[in-house]
Amino acid sequence: xxxxxxVQQSRRRGGLWLFVVGVVVAAAVALLATWLARDPSxxxxxxxxxxxxxxxxxxxxxxxxxxxxxRGQVVVVNFWASWCTECxxxxxxxxxTWDRFRDSGVVVLGVDFQDSSDDARDYLARxxxxxxxxxxxxxxxxxxxxxxxxxxxFVIDARxxxxxxxxxPVDEARLAAHITxxxxxxx
Amino acid sequence: MxxxxxxxxxxxASAVFLVLALLVGAVTLVTVGLRGGAPLTPAAxxxxxxxxxxxxxxxxxxxxxSPAPLAGQMRAQIRQQLAAGRSPxxxxxRFVASYGDSVLLSPPARGLGRVAxxxxxxxxxxxxATAVVLLRRWRTAEPVPTVATPVDVRPAPxxxxxxxxxxxxxxxxxxxxxxxALVVPLGTATAVLLxxxxxxxxxxxxxxxxxxxxxxxxxxxAPAVTDAQLAAVSTGVAEVRRxxxxxxxxxxLARAYAAVQQRQLSTVEYLAAARxxxxxxxxxxxxxxxxxxxxxxxxxLTLLDRVLVVTPRYxxxxxxxxxxxxxxxxQAAAAKTDLDAYLAAAPFGxxxxxxxxxxxxxxxxxx
Numbered sequence: 001x002x003x004x005x006x007v008q009q010s011r012r013r014g015g016l017w018l019f020v021v022g023v024v025v026a027a028a029v030a031l032l033a034t035w036l037a038r039d040p041s042x043x044x045x046x047x048x049x050x051x052x053x054x055x056x057x058x059x060x061x062x063x064x065x066x067x068x069x070x071r072g073q074v075v076v077v078n079f080w081a082s083w084c085t086e087c088x089x090x091x092x093x094x095x096x097t098w099d100r101f102r103d104s105g106v107v108v109l110g111v112d113f114q115d116s117s118d119d120a121r122d123y124l125a126r127x128x129x130x131x132x133x134x135x136x137x138x139x140x141x142x143x144x145x146x147x148x149x150x151x152x153x154f155v156i157d158a159r160x161x162x163x164x165x166x167x168x169p170v171d172e173a174r175l176a177a178h179i180t181x182x183x184x185x186x187x
Numbered sequence: 188m189x190x191x192x193x194x195x196x197x198x199x200a201s202a203v204f205l206v207l208a209l210l211v212g213a214v215t216l217v218t219v220g221l222r223g224g225a226p227l228t229p230a231a232x233x234x235x236x237x238x239x240x241x242x243x244x245x246x247x248x249x250x251x252x253s254p255a256p257l258a259g260q261m262r263a264q265i266r267q268q269l270a271a272g273r274s275p276x277x278x279x280x281r282f283v284a285s286y287g288d289s290v291l292l293s294p295p296a297r298g299l300g301r302v303a304x305x306x307x308x309x310x311x312x313x314x315x316a317t318a319v320v321l322l323r324r325w326r327t328a329e330p331v332p333t334v335a336t337p338v339d340v341r342p343a344p345x346x347x348x349x350x351x352x353x354x355x356x357x358x359x360x361x362x363x364x365x366x367x368a369l370v371v372p373l374g375t376a377t378a379v380l381l382x383x384x385x386x387x388x389x390x391x392x393x394x395x396x397x398x399x400x401x402x403x404x405x406x407x408x409a410p411a412v413t414d415a416q417l418a419a420v421s422t423g424v425a426e427v428r429r430x431x432x433x434x435x436x437x438x439x440l441a442r443a444y445a446a447v448q449q450r451q452l453s454t455v456e457y458l459a460a461a462r463x464x465x466x467x468x469x470x471x472x473x474x475x476x477x478x479x480x481x482x483x484x485x486x487x488l489t490l491l492d493r494v495l496v497v498t499p500r501y502x503x504x505x506x507x508x509x510x511x512x513x514x515x516x517x518q519a520a521a522a523k524t525d526l527d528a529y530l531a532a533a534p535f536g537x538x539x540x541x542x543x544x545x546x547x548x549x550x551x552x553x554x
Contacts, residue, residue: 014320021317025313047285053285070534099537105501107534114256139256139257142257143257144285147243147244148244148286
């Protein structure tokens with residue numbers, strides 16, 4: 001084989017080799033960058049479809065409430081605080097959902113998160129909240145539910161399984177769309 | 188004649204870099220090996236676990252570094268669980284069960300995350316393979332001074348790095364493409380890492396201090412009850428006109444009419460819903476209540492019995508049947524059974540006070 005042929009062959013092999021290396025490194029870096037750049041809040045809750053974490057929490061001016069005691073009911077667990085402006089936005093939807101379904105086997109349960117008791121009680125009175133509300137003093141329940149911020153709402157079926165999680169303010173239509181079939185299934 | 192040198196030439200910059208890289212790798216391995224031997228105190232172990240977990244309310248800080256109260260609770264839980272004898276893997280698994288893999292600051296060693304764990308080994312292999320290829324190429328290039336001829340008595344020119352006689356040179360376009368293939372993804376990854384490091388996005392709990400007291404209260408206080416109820420009627424009427432065969436629309440309008448004390452109109456809508464869906468529990472219970480208030484308790488009971496055969500724990504039907512039996516049919520014992528069942532089925536129901544009053548009205552002899 002002549003020298004120019006050898007040179008050409010060597011050039012071709014070297015170029016191919018570097019191309020393969022480039023592609024492998026680029027693919028690996030792209031995967032890593034995708035992992036690092038993803039938005040964690042957009043991920044689906046791993047709790048959906050699984051048993052809801054159990055809790056028993058003191059009531060805000062009422063009796064303690066345990067999730068086990070609500071077995072057989074569809075439970076809407078709403079994490080909120082008096083200082084959370086977005087919680088104010090969703091309050092009308094929660095109140096009307098409660099008014100509509102409270103005698104159909106649904107319990108809306110407010111979980112007060114990192115709040116002062118006085119502020120929370122004041123908010124309950126001003127917002128006309130009549131559904132039961134409990135206090136998550138050490139945020140254990142919040143951590144067990146994978147809370148990423150407030151407001152956050154979980155819909156739990158009559159068997160105690162998490163059906164949906166809503167990050168941010170809920171709307172009445174979304175809640176009703178989940179609750180109605182669960183009530184049919186429960187009966 | 189030049190003196191003997193390995194590979195027959197002065198070591199190139201690539202060879203120097205290769206040796207330096209091997210030295211750095213060896214020093215790193217020794218350092219890591221020495222550090223790995225020291226046992227961690229519980230506090231250091233807790234910090235190490237927290238440093239590998241993402242603070243969920245600030246996204247780009249670890250639970251160890253974040254000042255957010257929820258991150259503080261995470262650190263407290265980690266300490267408690269370590270004290271309870273749980274292993275770091277078990278503790279991490281508990282957080283993953285609640286938050287998913289995204290709570291981990293480094294990708295998990297499974298699924299797509301395995302790629303990131305294999306990356307260092309992959310890069311090492313690729314580097315070694317590249318080194319082998321380069322060494323082989325240098326060796327083959329060594330004895331071929333192709334520019335020298337037999338009549339040329341001058342020493343063969345030393346192969347220059349810039350213009351080797353036998354080393355193939357790539358075209359400028361190929362070199363640019365290779366450089367781009369390496370530099371662009373690396374640059375992107377660096378930019379992403381830097382962006383994540385310097386611009387943490389904060390969510391509601393961290394913004395607590397910024398929330399002005401009483402801000403955005405209008406949504407809570409604004410709608411007067413009567414206005415809201417009237418609005419519900421208007422919406423309900425519009426929905427029924429738009430979807431005349433929708434059971435949901437008729438039921439919503441029936442509830443809206445009932446809320447503004449328009450009982451007859453409410454009954455008409457319940458009737459429409461029951462015609463469209465004969466077994467609908469809410470429609471039949473609404474009709475039963477209408478029948479009872481119109482002085483027809485037996486018709487009401489028939490409707491309610493039918494509802495409760497299909498849906499035995501439907502709280503509204505249990506309440507109305509208890510009411511019908513107690514007040515309309517004077518069947519105190521049967522009424523008590525229904526009312527007790529209502530209390531069990533609706534722990535926070537709207538009729539609880541009324542039911543307790545009704546139960547108190549039942550004479551002890553009839554209980």
